[in-house]
Amino acid sequence: MDLLAKLTQTPSVPGREDRIRETIQRHIQDLNLFDEIHVDPMGSLIALRKARPANGARSEKPLKVMLAAHMDQIGFLVRHIDDNGFVRINPVGGFDTRNLFARTVRVCTSTGDLRGVMNPGGRPIHIATDDEKKKVPLIGDFFIDLGMDAEAVRSQVKVGDMVVLDGPFSEVGDFVVSQCLDNRVGCWAQIVAIENLKHHNCDIYAAWTVQEEVGLRGAMPAAFGIDPDIGVACDTTLCCKTPGVPDEDRVSVSGDGVALHVMDSSMISDIGLIEDMEAIAAEHSIRCQRAILPRGGQDGAVIQRSRSGVRTVSLACPVKYIHTVTEMSHKADLESYPALLTAWLESL
Ligand SMILES: [Zn+2]
Numbered sequence: 495m496d497l498l499a500k501l502t503q504t505p506s507v508p509g510r511e512d513r514i515r516e517t518i519q520r521h522i523q524d525l526n527l528f529d530e531i532h533v534d535p536m537g538s539l540i541a542l543r544k545a546r547p548a549n550g551a552r553s554e555k556p557l558k559v560m561l562a563a564h565m566d567q568i569g570f571l572v573r574h575i576d577d578n579g580f581v582r583i584n585p586v587g588g589f590d591t592r593n594l595f596a597r598t599v600r601v602c603t604s605t606g607d608l609r610g611v612m613n614p615g616g617r618p619i620h621i622a623t624d625d626e627k628k629k630v631p632l633i634g635d636f637f638i639d640l641g642m643d644a645e646a647v648r649s650q651v652k653v654g655d656m657v658v659l660d661g662p663f664s665e666v667g668d669f670v671v672s673q674c675l676d677n678r679v680g681c682w683a684q685i686v687a688i689e690n691l692k693h694h695n696c697d698i699y700a701a702w703t704v705q706e707e708v709g710l711r712g713a714m715p716a717a718f719g720i721d722p723d724i725g726v727a728c729d730t731t732l733c734c735k736t737p738g739v740p741d742e743d744r745v746s747v748s749g750d751g752v753a754l755h756v757m758d759s760s761m762i763s764d765i766g767l768i769e770d771m772e773a774i775a776a777e778h779s780i781r782c783q784r785a786i787l788p789r790g791g792q793d794g795a796v797i798q799r800s801r802s803g804v805r806t807v808s809l810a811c812p813v814k815y816i817h818t819v820t821e822m823s824h825k826a827d828l829e830s831y832p833a834l835l836t837a838w839l840e841s842l
Contacts, residue, residue: 495670497521497685498828499663501678505602507569508586508705510656514565515539518681518702527688528700538716539565539702548693557696557842560722560804561687561835562713562793563680564706564729567673568817570657572601579644580637581610583657587707591631593818594659599638602656610638612659661819668749670828673819677706679811679828680728687835696842706793710760713793717800724767724805724842726835727794730823731755731787731810746812748824751781752831755808760791761798767807771838778837781830785810809835 506514519539522528528541545556568587575581581601594612601608614631616622638657640647661673672678684700691698699720704712706729717725731753732745746753754768768784775782798806811831814822 495665498670498678498682499672501682502661502663502672502674505569505600505656505658506566507571507656507658508566508708508711509571510602511537511565511704514681515702518565518685522685525689527685534716534719536712536715537704538712540716540720541700543688543691543698543700545695545697546691546693547695553695557724558699558720558722559696559839559842560699560701560717560720560725560797561684562701562703562716562725562727562797563684564677564704564713564793565681565702566705566707567658567676567678568707569659572651572653572655572657574653575644575647575651577644579642579647580639581647581651582634582637585633588817589633590817591633591636594636597819598660600658600660601638601640601651602658603650603652604655605650608640608650610640612636612638659819666822668825669822670825671820671822673821675811675813675821675823676730676816677728679730679813679823679831683811683831683835684728686832687839690832690836691839694839694842696839698839703793710791710793710796714796714800717797717804721801722797722804725794725797725807727792727797727806727808728835729792729808729810730813730816731785732790732816733812733814736814745787746783746785746810748812748814748822749826750783750812751775752827752834753783753785753810753812755792755794755810756784756786758787758791758808759789760795761806761808763794763807764805767805770841771807771834774838774841775834778833780833780837781826782834785812
């Protein structure tokens, strides 16, 4: 859990993934899990672990498997500083503005991080009109108060600086709670799965990709460069088994194991790979579940359509309250996720 906690508390929004990439790179280098590591021009981290067959006899042309976990989180970039020192923002990724009231934030500048408070413009509830109370603000209505005058703000903050919400990591009952479990869980699962590998006949390319939250932008060139035989997107999915959502819309169930994404609106997983993973899960008594997400996409979509096409499956951890700073994942699902990946990679 220490590694997952650290990954969730390392801010990195689309196009600003330097910090999380350095954290992951340092960790995998310390563990000596890979034979080659490089960063591609867009910023994705790509690490190759060559086949380690049980009998030591490496085949001429081992199967190439690409694992991909996006390492960006939804957040904001500074758009404008007004004459009173208030900071306006542009979203990078999809927050629901109803979840953005009265938030403490971190503005990450080249000279250090600044604390701030984010709210939409308008009157407090005591003096708001009935119409104002009903209005859901647009993202452009929000501003950040850094508690400093315009001159002090402008001397430190630049247009394009990254802004993230505060959302600490904690354990609540059988769950972990944090911001950006989407997708630090996938980043973490790839590391843990490879750490637990003994022997495998395939070459494994683990990619931690950039800019997924703004339209699957980093995985496309990463897949082109790797040219894999099989792709596995490691991400999270909705779990809406909560009040106010009909059961048929729950997508996945917390505690029932890692989800095999049969389809979402960006791709249809290779059904053969899903069946193979289910068989491996049954053999090793690892819990997993099938899920369909009617709306939403992930990196698997662009891996699948890379070059002349790649057999691809999407793995996803169920997450309640996704795209808020109180995302929740069940510990049993966090256990089954890397366990299934390890067992499946060893079976190839
Ligand atoms: Zn995601």
